[in-house]
Structure formats: structure tokens, C-alpha cells
Amino acid sequence: MTDKEQFASALYKNHASKMRKYINRYADDWELAKDLVNKTFSVLLVKLDVVIMHPHPVGWLYKTLQYIYKREVKRKYFTEVPLFEETIFSIYEAHYPQTPVNVESLLEILPTGLSKNDKQLLEWRYGEQYSYEEIAQWLGIKEDACRKRVSRAIIHCRELLNL
Numbered sequence: 320m321t322d323k324e325q326f327a328s329a330l331y332k333n334h335a336s337k338m339r340k341y342i343n344r345y346a347d348d349w350e351l352a353k354d355l356v357n358k359t360f361s362v363l364l365v366k367l368d369v370v371i372m373h374p375h376p377v378g379w380l381y382k383t384l385q386y387i388y389k390r391e392v393k394r395k396y397f398t399e400v401p402l403f404e405e406t407i408f409s410i411y412e413a414h415y416p417q418t419p420v421n422v423e424s425l426l427e428i429l430p431t432g433l434s435k436n437d438k439q440l441l442e443w444r445y446g447e448q449y450s451y452e453e454i455a456q457w458l459g460i461k462e463d464a465c466r467k468r469v470s471r472a473i474i475h476c477r478e479l480l481n482l
Contacts (some may be wrong), residue, residue: 326371327360327363331360334377335360337377338356339356340352341381342388355384355388359383386399432475433472433475433479436472438472442466444456452465452466454469
């Protein structure tokens with residue numbers, strides 16, 4: 320094993336578990352925390368020559384981990400959940416053929432594991448076709464926060480529907 324490989328291996332042995340615990344406090348998802356730490360060490364291997372010369376390699380690792388976590392959060396936040404409307408309406412059409420969408424029947428096909436808040440958001444957004452801006456005003460939150468809540472409700476709904 321070369322000196323560089325020993326350096327990287329020592330960093331991994333001494334800091335990987337601490338880094339997982341650290342980022343799990345923010346991510347609140349152990350699997351995601353493990354993935355983020357693994358990505359961080361992948362970056363370390365690519366930039367090993369730079370990190371060896373860095374005055375504080377452990378600090379470099381943690382800063383890189385923070386950057387990767389922020390990038391992951393932004394990716395999840397700004398990625399719309401695709402095809403939810405088509406999926407929910409195809410389920411609706413299977414239950415209610417030849418019937419226009421109405422809020423009561425849309426609520427019937429939503430999974431029972433959804434919270435009242437999630438059902439309400441999905442009802443307003445897809446059943447009553449309200450805009451994010453209107454929903455945000457009713458809830459007293461910013462439009463971006465509203466989009467995030469609806470996106471989380473969609474993700475939860477998809478998980479419950481096994482889509």
C-alpha cells in the first residue's frame with residue numbers, strides 16, 4: 320500500500336463513522352448519511368494529492384461533506400416529482416371511469432397512511448386545481464415552502480402507493 324493509500328485509509332478509519340453521525344443529525348436518514356460520506360471519500364480519492372498538501376485534511380473532509388449534503392438537498396428540493404398528476408389521475412380513472420374529477424372521489428383514492436395535512440394539500444393542488452401561490456397564502460407560508468410541502472406529500476403518497 321502506498322503512502323497516499325495509507326493516508327486515505329487512515330482518514331476513513333478514523334473519521335467515517337464520526338462523519339456519518341455528524342451528517343445524520345442534518346439528514347435524519349442513516350442510509351443517506353452513509354451515501355454522503357461515501358461520496359465524500361470518493362472525492363477524496365480523486366483529489367488525494369490536493370488533500371495531502373492541505374493544512375487541515377479533516378476539515379477539508381467535513382467541508383466537502385457539507386457541500387455534498389447541501390447539493391443533495393438542493394437537488395431534492397428543486398426536482399419536481401414527475402408524472403404524479405398522470406399517475407393519480409390514471410388511478411382515479413380506474414376507480415371512476417367516465418366520471419369527471421371531483422374532490423371527494425379524489426380523496427377516496429389517496430392512501431390511508433397520508434396525514435390530514437398531506438391529503439388537504441393534494442386535494443387543493445390536484446382536486447381543486449389551486450395554484451401554489453393561493454395555497455401558500457391560505458397557509459400563511461412562502462410559495463417555495465408550499466411547493467416543498469406539496470412535493471413531500473407527493474413523495475409520501477407515491478411511497479404508500481408503491482409507485
